[in-house]
Amino acid sequence: MEVFAKKKATAGEIIHGAKAAVLALLMPLGIVAALRFGVFTATEAGAMAVLYCTFVGMVVYRTLHISNFPAIVLETLHSTGAIMFIIVGANLFGVYLTYERIPHHMSVYLANVTDNPIMFLLLVNVFLLIIGMFLDGSPAILIIGPLLAPVAANFGIDPVHFGIIFLINMVIGGITPPFASMMFVVCAMMQLPVAKFMGEVWPFLFALLFALAIITLSPSLVLFLPNLIG
Numbered sequence: 115m116e117v118f119a120k121k122k123a124t125a126g127e128i129i130h131g132a133k134a135a136v137l138a139l140l141m142p143l144g145i146v147a148a149l150r151f152g153v154f155t156a157t158e159a160g161a162m163a164v165l166y167c168t169f170v171g172m173v174v175y176r177t178l179h180i181s182n183f184p185a186i187v188l189e190t191l192h193s194t195g196a197i198m199f200i201i202v203g204a205n206l207f208g209v210y211l212t213y214e215r216i217p218h219h220m221s222v223y224l225a226n227v228t229d230n231p232i233m234f235l236l237l238v239n240v241f242l243l244i245i246g247m248f249l250d251g252s253p254a255i256l257i258i259g260p261l262l263a264p265v266a267a268n269f270g271i272d273p274v275h276f277g278i279i280f281l282i283n284m285v286i287g288g289i290t291p292p293f294a295s296m297m298f299v300v301c302a303m304m305q306l307p308v309a310k311f312m313g314e315v316w317p318f319l320f321a322l323l324f325a326l327a328i329i330t331l332s333p334s335l336v337l338f339l340p341n342l343i344g
Contacts, residue, residue: 141166197302200293217258238266239283239326242258242287246286247291291312
């Protein structure tokens with residue numbers, strides 16, 4: 115399945131596409147706002163997204179019909195099944211890491227190897243980038259986050275700054291094989307070979323790494339908005 119454009123879109127085509135996509139683009143904004151104000155949980159957000167997309171597709175765009183639902187459900191089952199195998203493997207690996215106390219040992223090592231906060235963050239980045247290749251984001255946050263956060267606090271690193279660094283590492287891990295959950299979600303949904311995905315995604319991967327380096331070395335970029343709000 116070919117999903118990449120063969121020619122660059124013109125300005126008129128971009129404007130026309132943006133107008134047609136306004137309602138679709140409002141969905142992530144609405145979900146983030148609702149999560150921020152506690153209207154519903156992250157799990158409930160998925161259900162609300164489905165209801166919103168169904169309404170827009172059937173009532174507004176009129177491109178979605180009842181006859182499409184069996185094929186949609188079948189494709190969802192196939193995609194979910196493939197993704198769940200990856201998540202199960204990642205979670206099993208997380209159980210093994212916890213059993214062997216590898217995150218604990220690595221946290222102790224990172225705390226003792228240097229007394230420089232910047233060097234500590236650089237080592238944390240390397241550690242999290244490697245862990246992110248094998249461990250899904252949620253288990254990594256639950257297992258490794260509580261171990262590294264107190265160490266970062268001892269170095270005087272702002273928890274918001276450290277949290278953003280941690281999350282960006284998990285995002286990068288989500289598109290980095292072998293246990294790249296976001297990569298497999300995209301490949302399953304688009305019926306795209308992993309090799310093709312990796313061949314196209316590497317510029318964005320380098321951009322994420324560049325952004326991670328800047329955020330690591332410039333905490334003011336992360337903290338100016340929280341500090342502004344108070």
